[in-house]
Amino acid sequence: MEKKGRLSLLFNGVIKENPVLVLLLGTCPTLAVSTMAVNGLGMGAAATFVLICSNVVIAMLKNVIPDKVRIPCYIVIIAGFVTMVQLIVKAYAPEVDQALGLFLPLIVVNCIILGRAEMFASKNSVLNSALDGLGMGLGFTLALLIMGSVREILGSGTWFGIPITAGRIDPMSIFLLAPGGFFVYGTIIAALNKLTKGRAIKRKSMGCDGCPSAAACGGAGTGQCPPDKEGQS
Amino acid sequence: MKMVLAILISAILVDNFVLSKFLGICPFLGVSKKLDSAVGMSVAVTFVMLMASAATWPIYYYILVPDYTYLNTIVFILVIAALVQLVETVLKRFIPSLHKSLGVYLPLITTNCAVLGLAILNIDETYTFFQSVVNALGAGVGFLLAMVLFSGVRMRMESATETPKAYQGIPITLVAASIVAMGFMGFAGVADGIFG
Numbered sequence: 001m002e003k004k005g006r007l008s009l010l011f012n013g014v015i016k017e018n019p020v021l022v023l024l025l026g027t028c029p030t031l032a033v034s035t036m037a038v039n040g041l042g043m044g045a046a047a048t049f050v051l052i053c054s055n056v057v058i059a060m061l062k063n064v065i066p067d068k069v070r071i072p073c074y075i076v077i078i079a080g081f082v083t084m085v086q087l088i089v090k091a092y093a094p095e096v097d098q099a100l101g102l103f104l105p106l107i108v109v110n111c112i113i114l115g116r117a118e119m120f121a122s123k124n125s126v127l128n129s130a131l132d133g134l135g136m137g138l139g140f141t142l143a144l145l146i147m148g149s150v151r152e153i154l155g156s157g158t159w160f161g162i163p164i165t166a167g168r169i170d171p172m173s174i175f176l177l178a179p180g181g182f183f184v185y186g187t188i189i190a191a192l193n194k195l196t197k198g199r200a201i202k203r204k205s206m207g208c209d210g211c212p213s214a215a216a217c218g219g220a221g222t223g224q225c226p227p228d229k230e231g232q233s
Numbered sequence: 234m235k236m237v238l239a240i241l242i243s244a245i246l247v248d249n250f251v252l253s254k255f256l257g258i259c260p261f262l263g264v265s266k267k268l269d270s271a272v273g274m275s276v277a278v279t280f281v282m283l284m285a286s287a288a289t290w291p292i293y294y295y296i297l298v299p300d301y302t303y304l305n306t307i308v309f310i311l312v313i314a315a316l317v318q319l320v321e322t323v324l325k326r327f328i329p330s331l332h333k334s335l336g337v338y339l340p341l342i343t344t345n346c347a348v349l350g351l352a353i354l355n356i357d358e359t360y361t362f363f364q365s366v367v368n369a370l371g372a373g374v375g376f377l378l379a380m381v382l383f384s385g386v387r388m389r390m391e392s393a394t395e396t397p398k399a400y401q402g403i404p405i406t407l408v409a410a411s412i413v414a415m416g417f418m419g420f421a422g423v424a425d426g427i428f429g
Contacts, residue, residue: 024403027258027259027262028255028257028258028346029255031255031258032254032255072311072314075311075314075343076307076311079307079310079311080307082306083304083306083307086303086306087303102350102353102354102357105305105306105349105353106256106346106349106350106353108306108310108349109310109344109345109346109349111259111344114344174415177253177414178252178253178255178411178414178418179411179412179414179415179418180411181255181411182407182410182411182414183407183408183411186400186403186404186405186406186407186408186410186411187404187408189403189404190397190399190400190404190405191399193399193400193404194399
Protein backbone atom coordinates (compact mmCIF):
# COMPACT_ATOMS: atom_id res chain seq x y z
CA MET A 1 0.00 0.00 0.00
CA GLU A 2 1.22 3.49 -0.81
CA LYS A 3 1.97 6.21 1.70
CA LYS A 4 -1.23 8.08 1.00
CA GLY A 5 -3.21 4.88 1.55
CA ARG A 6 -1.59 4.37 4.92
CA LEU A 7 -2.39 7.91 5.99
CA SER A 8 -6.03 7.55 5.04
CA LEU A 9 -6.07 4.27 6.95
CA LEU A 10 -5.02 6.19 10.03
CA PHE A 11 -7.58 8.97 9.63
CA ASN A 12 -10.35 6.56 8.69
CA GLY A 13 -10.82 5.70 12.37
CA VAL A 14 -10.59 9.27 13.58
CA ILE A 15 -13.24 10.85 11.36
CA LYS A 16 -14.87 8.81 8.62
CA GLU A 17 -15.49 5.72 10.73
CA ASN A 18 -15.24 7.19 14.20
CA PRO A 19 -16.13 4.20 16.40
CA VAL A 20 -18.28 6.12 18.88
CA LEU A 21 -19.86 8.91 16.87
CA VAL A 22 -20.30 7.21 13.48
CA LEU A 23 -20.36 3.46 14.12
CA LEU A 24 -21.97 3.90 17.57
CA LEU A 25 -19.85 1.27 19.31
CA GLY A 26 -18.46 1.18 22.82
CA THR A 27 -21.40 3.05 24.28
CA CYS A 28 -21.00 1.78 27.85
CA PRO A 29 -17.53 3.20 28.57
CA THR A 30 -18.35 6.31 26.55
CA LEU A 31 -21.35 7.15 28.73
CA ALA A 32 -19.76 6.07 31.99
CA VAL A 33 -16.36 7.77 32.00
CA SER A 34 -17.17 10.96 30.13
CA THR A 35 -18.05 12.99 33.22
CA MET A 36 -14.75 14.86 32.96
CA ALA A 37 -12.59 15.63 29.93
CA VAL A 38 -9.49 14.28 31.64
CA ASN A 39 -11.18 10.92 32.34
CA GLY A 40 -11.93 10.69 28.62
CA LEU A 41 -8.24 11.12 27.85
CA GLY A 42 -7.25 8.43 30.37
CA MET A 43 -9.79 5.94 29.07
CA GLY A 44 -8.89 6.78 25.48
CA ALA A 45 -5.18 6.25 26.09
CA ALA A 46 -5.75 2.91 27.82
CA ALA A 47 -8.06 1.65 25.07
CA THR A 48 -5.71 2.90 22.31
CA PHE A 49 -2.83 0.97 23.83
CA VAL A 50 -4.89 -2.22 24.00
CA LEU A 51 -6.22 -1.68 20.45
CA ILE A 52 -2.78 -1.25 18.89
CA CYS A 53 -1.22 -4.18 20.78
CA SER A 54 -4.09 -6.60 20.21
CA ASN A 55 -4.37 -5.63 16.53
CA VAL A 56 -0.63 -6.23 16.04
CA VAL A 57 -0.59 -9.58 17.82
CA ILE A 58 -3.75 -10.81 16.10
CA ALA A 59 -2.40 -9.76 12.69
CA MET A 60 0.79 -11.68 13.44
CA LEU A 61 -1.09 -14.79 14.54
CA LYS A 62 -3.85 -14.67 11.92
CA ASN A 63 -2.52 -17.72 10.08
CA VAL A 64 -1.95 -19.72 13.26
CA ILE A 65 -5.29 -19.26 15.01
CA PRO A 66 -7.85 -21.88 13.87
CA ASP A 67 -10.94 -20.25 12.47
CA LYS A 68 -13.39 -22.03 14.77
CA VAL A 69 -11.87 -20.83 18.04
CA ARG A 70 -10.77 -17.42 16.85
CA ILE A 71 -13.13 -15.39 19.05
CA PRO A 72 -11.96 -16.99 22.34
CA CYS A 73 -8.36 -16.53 21.15
CA TYR A 74 -8.95 -12.84 20.44
CA ILE A 75 -10.59 -12.40 23.84
CA VAL A 76 -7.63 -13.98 25.62
CA ILE A 77 -5.14 -11.79 23.74
CA ILE A 78 -7.18 -8.67 24.48
CA ALA A 79 -7.63 -9.65 28.15
CA GLY A 80 -3.87 -10.13 28.46
CA PHE A 81 -3.17 -6.60 27.29
CA VAL A 82 -5.95 -5.19 29.43
CA THR A 83 -4.37 -6.82 32.49
CA MET A 84 -1.07 -5.16 31.57
CA VAL A 85 -2.77 -1.77 31.28
CA GLN A 86 -4.51 -2.32 34.62
CA LEU A 87 -1.21 -3.03 36.37
CA ILE A 88 0.59 -0.11 34.69
CA VAL A 89 -2.20 2.35 35.50
CA LYS A 90 -2.45 1.14 39.10
CA ALA A 91 1.28 1.63 39.55
CA TYR A 92 1.87 4.94 37.80
CA ALA A 93 -1.48 6.74 37.69
CA PRO A 94 -3.55 5.68 40.70
CA GLU A 95 -5.89 8.67 40.29
CA VAL A 96 -6.80 7.52 36.75
CA ASP A 97 -7.43 4.04 38.18
CA GLN A 98 -9.77 5.58 40.75
CA ALA A 99 -11.64 7.62 38.16
CA LEU A 100 -12.13 4.80 35.63
CA GLY A 101 -12.76 2.14 38.27
CA LEU A 102 -14.69 -0.82 36.91
CA PHE A 103 -14.44 0.38 33.31
CA LEU A 104 -10.69 -0.24 33.10
CA PRO A 105 -10.99 -4.06 33.27
CA LEU A 106 -14.13 -3.81 31.16
CA ILE A 107 -12.02 -2.74 28.15
CA VAL A 108 -11.92 -6.51 27.56
CA VAL A 109 -15.53 -6.53 26.42
CA ASN A 110 -15.31 -3.19 24.60
CA CYS A 111 -16.81 -4.06 21.24
CA ILE A 112 -14.58 -1.62 19.36
CA ILE A 113 -11.53 -3.78 20.12
CA LEU A 114 -13.09 -7.16 19.36
CA GLY A 115 -14.72 -5.59 16.31
CA ARG A 116 -11.41 -4.34 14.89
CA ALA A 117 -9.78 -7.70 15.59
CA GLU A 118 -12.51 -9.50 13.68
CA MET A 119 -13.02 -7.01 10.87
CA PHE A 120 -9.51 -5.69 10.27
CA ALA A 121 -6.57 -7.31 12.04
CA SER A 122 -7.54 -10.85 11.07
CA LYS A 123 -7.35 -9.92 7.39
CA ASN A 124 -4.57 -7.34 7.10
CA SER A 125 -0.82 -6.94 7.54
CA VAL A 126 0.82 -6.14 10.87
CA LEU A 127 1.73 -2.54 9.99
CA ASN A 128 -1.70 -1.72 8.60
CA SER A 129 -3.36 -3.27 11.64
CA ALA A 130 -1.20 -1.16 13.96
CA LEU A 131 -2.19 2.00 12.02
CA ASP A 132 -5.85 0.99 12.10
CA GLY A 133 -5.61 0.41 15.86
CA LEU A 134 -3.99 3.80 16.36
CA GLY A 135 -6.61 5.54 14.22
CA MET A 136 -9.55 3.85 15.92
CA GLY A 137 -8.02 4.56 19.33
CA LEU A 138 -7.56 8.23 18.49
CA GLY A 139 -11.14 8.38 17.23
CA PHE A 140 -12.40 6.84 20.47
CA THR A 141 -10.30 9.32 22.47
CA LEU A 142 -11.58 12.25 20.41
CA ALA A 143 -15.22 11.23 20.97
CA LEU A 144 -14.65 10.77 24.71
CA LEU A 145 -12.94 14.16 24.84
CA ILE A 146 -15.88 15.88 23.14
CA MET A 147 -18.45 14.15 25.39
CA GLY A 148 -16.32 14.77 28.47
CA SER A 149 -15.80 18.44 27.64
CA VAL A 150 -19.51 19.10 27.11
CA ARG A 151 -20.50 17.29 30.30
CA GLU A 152 -17.74 18.84 32.40
CA ILE A 153 -18.41 22.41 31.23
CA LEU A 154 -22.19 22.12 31.72
CA GLY A 155 -22.06 19.92 34.81
CA SER A 156 -19.26 21.38 36.88
CA GLY A 157 -18.44 24.61 35.03
CA THR A 158 -14.82 23.61 34.46
CA TRP A 159 -12.70 22.23 31.61
CA PHE A 160 -9.77 20.04 32.59
CA GLY A 161 -10.28 21.48 36.07
CA ILE A 162 -10.01 25.12 34.90
CA PRO A 163 -13.07 27.21 35.87
CA ILE A 164 -14.95 28.35 32.75
CA THR A 165 -18.43 29.50 33.64
CA ALA A 166 -17.87 30.44 37.29
CA GLY A 167 -20.06 33.34 38.35
CA ARG A 168 -22.02 33.43 35.09
CA ILE A 169 -23.83 30.13 34.83
CA ASP A 170 -24.52 27.80 37.72
CA PRO A 171 -23.22 24.25 37.05
CA MET A 172 -26.01 21.81 36.26
CA SER A 173 -24.89 18.70 38.07
CA ILE A 174 -27.46 16.51 36.32
CA PHE A 175 -25.08 16.44 33.34
CA LEU A 176 -22.61 14.50 35.47
CA LEU A 177 -25.24 11.86 36.30
CA ALA A 178 -26.67 9.08 34.16
CA PRO A 179 -29.49 11.09 32.48
CA GLY A 180 -27.03 13.75 31.37
CA GLY A 181 -24.82 11.12 29.75
CA PHE A 182 -27.63 9.69 27.63
CA PHE A 183 -28.87 13.17 26.73
CA VAL A 184 -25.50 14.59 25.66
CA TYR A 185 -24.70 11.49 23.59
CA GLY A 186 -28.07 11.62 21.83
CA THR A 187 -27.77 15.33 21.16
CA ILE A 188 -24.23 15.07 19.76
CA ILE A 189 -25.37 12.36 17.33
CA ALA A 190 -28.38 14.48 16.36
CA ALA A 191 -26.10 17.48 15.79
CA LEU A 192 -23.82 15.37 13.57
CA ASN A 193 -26.90 14.19 11.67
CA LYS A 194 -27.96 17.79 11.14
CA LEU A 195 -24.51 19.01 10.07
CA THR A 196 -23.94 16.21 7.58
CA LYS A 197 -27.59 15.96 6.47
CA GLY A 198 -27.85 12.43 7.80
CA ARG A 199 -24.95 11.04 5.80
CA ALA A 200 -22.53 10.66 8.69
CA ILE A 201 -24.17 8.14 10.99
CA LYS A 202 -23.61 4.73 9.46
CA ARG A 203 -25.75 2.75 11.83
CA LYS A 204 -29.41 3.49 11.63
CA SER A 205 -30.37 1.18 14.47
CA MET A 206 -28.64 -0.67 17.23
CA GLY A 207 -29.36 -3.96 15.46
CA CYS A 208 -27.06 -6.42 13.75
CA ASP A 209 -26.48 -4.34 10.63
CA GLY A 210 -23.13 -2.73 11.28
CA CYS A 211 -22.48 -4.60 14.51
CA PRO A 212 -18.90 -5.90 14.26
CA SER A 213 -19.65 -8.61 16.79
CA ALA A 214 -22.29 -10.15 14.57
CA ALA A 215 -19.62 -12.58 13.41
CA ALA A 216 -18.59 -13.09 17.01
CA CYS A 217 -22.10 -14.21 17.89
CA GLY A 218 -21.81 -16.68 15.05
CA GLY A 219 -18.42 -17.79 16.26
CA ALA A 220 -19.81 -18.47 19.69
CA GLY A 221 -22.86 -20.38 18.65
CA THR A 222 -25.86 -20.07 16.42
CA GLY A 223 -24.26 -18.45 13.40
CA GLN A 224 -26.69 -15.61 13.14
CA CYS A 225 -28.24 -12.84 15.11
CA PRO A 226 -31.62 -13.23 16.80
CA PRO A 227 -34.44 -13.57 14.27
CA ASP A 228 -35.71 -10.01 14.55
CA LYS A 229 -32.28 -8.76 13.49
CA GLU A 230 -31.65 -7.16 16.82
CA GLY A 231 -28.26 -7.54 18.37
CA GLN A 232 -25.77 -6.04 20.71
CA SER A 233 -22.16 -5.24 20.45
CA MET B 234 -30.34 -10.59 56.45
CA LYS B 235 -30.86 -6.83 56.49
CA MET B 236 -27.64 -6.44 54.53
CA VAL B 237 -28.80 -8.98 51.95
CA LEU B 238 -32.11 -7.18 51.43
CA ALA B 239 -30.29 -3.88 51.12
CA ILE B 240 -28.03 -5.34 48.43
CA LEU B 241 -31.03 -6.72 46.56
CA ILE B 242 -33.05 -3.50 46.62
CA SER B 243 -30.11 -1.31 45.75
CA ALA B 244 -29.07 -3.56 42.84
CA ILE B 245 -32.61 -3.47 41.43
CA LEU B 246 -33.53 0.15 41.93
CA VAL B 247 -30.88 2.49 43.28
CA ASP B 248 -27.77 1.30 41.46
CA ASN B 249 -29.63 -0.10 38.49
CA PHE B 250 -27.01 -1.68 36.23
CA VAL B 251 -28.24 -0.12 33.02
CA LEU B 252 -29.62 3.22 34.08
CA SER B 253 -27.16 4.32 36.70
CA LYS B 254 -24.03 2.23 36.20
CA PHE B 255 -24.04 2.22 32.38
CA LEU B 256 -23.45 -1.53 32.13
CA GLY B 257 -25.13 -3.45 29.32
CA ILE B 258 -26.17 -0.40 27.30
CA CYS B 259 -25.86 -2.25 23.97
CA PRO B 260 -28.57 -4.86 24.63
CA PHE B 261 -30.60 -2.17 26.42
CA LEU B 262 -30.72 -0.10 23.23
CA GLY B 263 -30.57 -3.01 20.77
CA VAL B 264 -33.07 -5.55 22.03
CA SER B 265 -35.65 -3.32 23.70
CA LYS B 266 -37.76 -2.66 20.62
CA LYS B 267 -40.20 -5.48 21.33
CA LEU B 268 -41.46 -6.59 24.72
CA ASP B 269 -40.98 -10.32 24.18
CA SER B 270 -37.41 -10.05 22.96
CA ALA B 271 -36.66 -7.64 25.83
CA VAL B 272 -37.98 -10.19 28.34
CA GLY B 273 -36.14 -13.08 26.65
CA MET B 274 -32.84 -11.25 26.67
CA SER B 275 -33.25 -10.16 30.30
CA VAL B 276 -34.10 -13.66 31.49
CA ALA B 277 -31.05 -15.05 29.67
CA VAL B 278 -28.84 -12.30 31.17
CA THR B 279 -30.18 -12.95 34.68
CA PHE B 280 -29.52 -16.67 34.28
CA VAL B 281 -25.95 -16.14 33.09
CA MET B 282 -25.32 -13.53 35.80
CA LEU B 283 -26.38 -15.97 38.52
CA MET B 284 -24.24 -18.75 37.07
CA ALA B 285 -21.25 -16.45 36.51
CA SER B 286 -21.36 -15.08 40.06
CA ALA B 287 -21.67 -18.55 41.53
CA ALA B 288 -18.72 -19.75 39.41
CA THR B 289 -16.31 -16.82 39.64
CA TRP B 290 -16.55 -16.30 43.42
CA PRO B 291 -15.08 -19.69 44.44
CA ILE B 292 -12.52 -19.50 41.61
CA TYR B 293 -11.30 -16.15 42.89
CA TYR B 294 -11.20 -16.98 46.60
CA TYR B 295 -9.98 -20.59 46.42
CA ILE B 296 -7.67 -20.53 43.39
CA LEU B 297 -6.50 -16.99 42.59
CA VAL B 298 -6.09 -15.65 46.15
CA PRO B 299 -3.40 -14.83 47.26
CA ASP B 300 -0.84 -15.01 44.47
CA TYR B 301 -2.71 -14.63 41.20
CA THR B 302 -5.42 -12.04 41.88
CA TYR B 303 -4.14 -9.88 39.03
CA LEU B 304 -5.30 -12.59 36.61
CA ASN B 305 -8.95 -12.08 37.53
CA THR B 306 -9.93 -10.24 34.32
CA ILE B 307 -8.60 -12.98 32.03
CA VAL B 308 -9.92 -15.83 34.16
CA PHE B 309 -13.38 -14.29 34.59
CA ILE B 310 -13.94 -13.62 30.89
CA LEU B 311 -12.85 -17.16 30.04
CA VAL B 312 -15.09 -18.65 32.70
CA ILE B 313 -18.03 -16.60 31.45
CA ALA B 314 -17.40 -17.59 27.83
CA ALA B 315 -17.10 -21.27 28.74
CA LEU B 316 -20.18 -21.06 30.94
CA VAL B 317 -22.30 -19.49 28.22
CA GLN B 318 -21.21 -22.18 25.80
CA LEU B 319 -21.96 -24.90 28.36
CA VAL B 320 -25.40 -23.52 29.17
CA GLU B 321 -26.22 -23.35 25.50
CA THR B 322 -25.16 -26.94 24.87
CA VAL B 323 -27.02 -28.26 27.91
CA LEU B 324 -30.19 -26.38 27.05
CA LYS B 325 -30.05 -27.56 23.46
CA ARG B 326 -29.68 -31.17 24.54
CA PHE B 327 -32.10 -31.36 27.46
CA ILE B 328 -34.59 -28.49 27.30
CA PRO B 329 -34.99 -27.70 23.58
CA SER B 330 -38.09 -25.57 24.13
CA LEU B 331 -36.22 -23.22 26.46
CA HIS B 332 -33.26 -23.23 24.10
CA LYS B 333 -35.55 -22.14 21.31
CA SER B 334 -36.68 -19.06 23.20
CA LEU B 335 -33.45 -18.12 25.03
CA GLY B 336 -30.78 -19.71 22.83
CA VAL B 337 -30.49 -16.89 20.35
CA TYR B 338 -29.56 -14.45 23.09
CA LEU B 339 -26.96 -16.57 24.81
CA PRO B 340 -23.97 -16.08 22.47
CA LEU B 341 -24.49 -12.33 22.69
CA ILE B 342 -24.06 -12.37 26.44
CA THR B 343 -20.39 -13.36 26.50
CA THR B 344 -19.36 -9.89 25.44
CA ASN B 345 -21.99 -8.18 27.58
CA CYS B 346 -20.15 -5.91 29.97
CA ALA B 347 -22.87 -6.27 32.62
CA VAL B 348 -21.91 -9.91 33.30
CA LEU B 349 -18.15 -9.35 33.55
CA GLY B 350 -18.78 -6.10 35.41
CA LEU B 351 -20.91 -7.92 37.97
CA ALA B 352 -18.25 -10.60 38.55
CA ILE B 353 -15.59 -7.93 39.13
CA LEU B 354 -17.90 -5.82 41.30
CA ASN B 355 -18.62 -8.77 43.59
CA ILE B 356 -14.90 -9.08 44.22
CA ASP B 357 -14.30 -5.33 44.57
CA GLU B 358 -17.09 -5.03 47.15
CA THR B 359 -15.73 -8.07 49.04
CA TYR B 360 -19.16 -9.68 49.09
CA THR B 361 -19.56 -13.17 50.56
CA PHE B 362 -20.69 -16.00 48.29
CA PHE B 363 -24.33 -15.59 49.29
CA GLN B 364 -24.23 -11.81 48.92
CA SER B 365 -22.68 -12.19 45.44
CA VAL B 366 -25.50 -14.44 44.30
CA VAL B 367 -28.09 -12.04 45.73
CA ASN B 368 -26.34 -9.15 44.00
CA ALA B 369 -26.49 -11.12 40.73
CA LEU B 370 -30.21 -11.72 41.20
CA GLY B 371 -30.78 -8.03 41.92
CA ALA B 372 -28.71 -6.96 38.92
CA GLY B 373 -30.64 -9.35 36.66
CA VAL B 374 -34.04 -8.25 37.93
CA GLY B 375 -32.95 -4.62 37.65
CA PHE B 376 -31.92 -5.27 34.06
CA LEU B 377 -35.29 -6.90 33.36
CA LEU B 378 -37.12 -3.96 34.91
CA ALA B 379 -35.18 -1.40 32.86
CA MET B 380 -35.67 -3.40 29.65
CA VAL B 381 -39.41 -3.87 30.14
CA LEU B 382 -39.99 -0.23 31.07
CA PHE B 383 -37.92 1.00 28.18
CA SER B 384 -39.56 -1.29 25.63
CA GLY B 385 -42.88 0.25 26.65
CA VAL B 386 -41.46 3.73 26.14
CA ARG B 387 -40.07 2.75 22.76
CA MET B 388 -43.35 1.28 21.56
CA ARG B 389 -44.99 4.61 22.27
CA MET B 390 -42.13 6.41 20.59
CA GLU B 391 -42.58 4.40 17.39
CA SER B 392 -45.91 6.11 16.88
CA ALA B 393 -44.49 9.59 17.43
CA THR B 394 -44.69 11.47 14.15
CA GLU B 395 -43.24 14.86 14.95
CA THR B 396 -39.70 13.88 15.85
CA PRO B 397 -37.26 16.32 14.19
CA LYS B 398 -35.40 14.64 11.35
CA ALA B 399 -31.97 14.92 12.94
CA TYR B 400 -33.26 13.25 16.11
CA GLN B 401 -34.94 10.30 14.40
CA GLY B 402 -33.67 6.83 15.26
CA ILE B 403 -30.90 6.53 17.78
CA PRO B 404 -30.70 10.13 19.11
CA ILE B 405 -34.33 10.20 20.27
CA THR B 406 -33.92 6.73 21.77
CA LEU B 407 -31.00 8.02 23.84
CA VAL B 408 -32.95 11.07 24.96
CA ALA B 409 -35.83 8.80 26.00
CA ALA B 410 -33.35 6.65 27.93
CA SER B 411 -32.16 9.81 29.64
CA ILE B 412 -35.69 10.55 30.86
CA VAL B 413 -36.19 6.97 32.09
CA ALA B 414 -32.84 7.24 33.91
CA MET B 415 -34.06 10.45 35.53
CA GLY B 416 -37.00 8.48 36.92
CA PHE B 417 -34.63 5.98 38.47
CA MET B 418 -32.70 8.80 40.13
CA GLY B 419 -35.72 9.21 42.37
CA PHE B 420 -34.78 5.94 44.08
CA ALA B 421 -31.46 7.34 45.33
CA GLY B 422 -31.25 6.84 49.07
CA VAL B 423 -34.29 4.57 49.23
CA ALA B 424 -32.33 1.50 50.33
CA ASP B 425 -30.49 3.49 53.00
CA GLY B 426 -33.78 4.97 54.17
CA ILE B 427 -35.39 1.56 54.64
CA PHE B 428 -32.50 -0.46 55.94
CA GLY B 429 -30.11 2.18 57.28
